[in-house]
Amino acid sequence: MKVLAIGNQKGGVGKTTTAVHLAHWFAMQTGARVLIVDLDSQGHVAESLGLRSGDGLFRWLVRGDALDRCVVPGRLHLDVVTNDHTAELVKAHAQGSDFRAYLISMALGQAEGDYDLVVLDMPPSTDVLHVSALVASDALIVPAVMDHLALTGVMSIINTAAQLGRYPNVTPPALIGVLPTMFERSTSETMENVKRLQEAVGDFRLLLPPVPRDTHVREASAYGKTIWEYWPTSPAAVGYEQGKLSRNSAGRTGGYLHAAEIARTALGF
Numbered sequence: 001m002k003v004l005a006i007g008n009q010k011g012g013v014g015k016t017t018t019a020v021h022l023a024h025w026f027a028m029q030t031g032a033r034v035l036i037v038d039l040d041s042q043g044h045v046a047e048s049l050g051l052r053s054g055d056g057l058f059r060w061l062v063r064g065d066a067l068d069r070c071v072v073p074g075r076l077h078l079d080v081v082t083n084d085h086t087a088e089l090v091k092a093h094a095q096g097s098d099f100r101a102y103l104i105s106m107a108l109g110q111a112e113g114d115y116d117l118v119v120l121d122m123p124p125s126t127d128v129l130h131v132s133a134l135v136a137s138d139a140l141i142v143p144a145v146m147d148h149l150a151l152t153g154v155m156s157i158i159n160t161a162a163q164l165g166r167y168p169n170v171t172p173p174a175l176i177g178v179l180p181t182m183f184e185r186s187t188s189e190t191m192e193n194v195k196r197l198q199e200a201v202g203d204f205r206l207l208l209p210p211v212p213r214d215t216h217v218r219e220a221s222a223y224g225k226t227i228w229e230y231w232p233t234s235p236a237a238v239g240y241e242q243g244k245l246s247r248n249s250a251g252r253t254g255g256y257l258h259a260a261e262i263a264r265t266a267l268g269f
């Protein structure tokens with residue numbers, strides 16, 4: 001079982017959209033049994049998949065209910081741990097625990113054998129669940145909007161992840177990459193920010209092919225569907241027609257298809 005965290009302390013950068021689309025792609029395309037855990041009390045994972053929000057996370061992490069009683073079926077091969085306002089209670093519980101950094105990894109022990117991939121949709125914060133999610137993860141993708149504020153959020157989570165080695169028995173998650181989301185490549189400001197970020201991250205391969213800004217994403221989400229279901233040939237799904245760099249299996253560059261294919265290789269599926 002592999003655990004993939006999708007995080008950035010900055011809000012509204014496409015974390016939930018990325019988590020939902022990658023989780024759904026793995027479940028559909030690889031046959032992997034996937035669990036997506038909503039760590040954000042906004043409950044957007046359930047909403048994006050057309051499900052009712054619920055207190056799955058609270059029952060699982062605080063009440064200690066068995067995981068299989070806390071998940072709801074999202075799609076074929078895709079289960080969801082929902083989250084709602086009770087996330088505040090989860091945070092308070094975690095805060096008081098001696099094992100707070102290990103809270104999620106300990107609870108995920110129950111998922112071993114039932115799931116091949118766990119995707120953690122992280123909240124826009126740096127609280128106890130943020131650290132606990134990183135501790136539990138094997139790999140990390142950092143979605144980011146390429147504006148002038150992108151650098152701070154991105155470097156912050158990358159540095160936090162890198163420092164986790166100081167916890168006993170913790171291997172920091174491998175950074176699969178920074179994923180530019182809602183990308184508008186025609187603006188010179190965007191390209192300038194991409195350059196800055198590339199320099200800061202240090203390795204150009206860590207800047208993943210971007211996901212274009214695409215109104216189909218919002219529409220799909222409003223209908224409780226992923227773009228794989230709503231408009232599978234949309235730019236956000238399959239990317240740009242021409243790209244200088246690598247291409248995805250649709251012969252294009254970027255989009256959630258490209259991100260998913262790169263994640264698949266990185267995770268060894």
Ligand SMILES: Nc1ncnc2c1ncn2[C@@H]1O[C@H](COP(=O)(O)OP(=O)(O)OP(=O)(O)O)[C@@H](O)[C@H]1O
Pocket residue numbers: 010011012013014015016017018040042044123124181182183211212213214215217218221236
């Ligand atoms: N590629 C895209 N094109 C257009 N809109 C997008 C795209 N990706 C995401 N969005 C929209 O941007 C908004 C924010 O996305 P999302 O909820 O995934 O961000 P987030 O980082 O999870 O936010 P939060 O920090 O609040 O949890 C949503 O309305 C979503 O539908």
Ligand SMILES: [Mg+2]
Pocket residue numbers: 015016017040044121122123
């Ligand atoms: Mg979110």
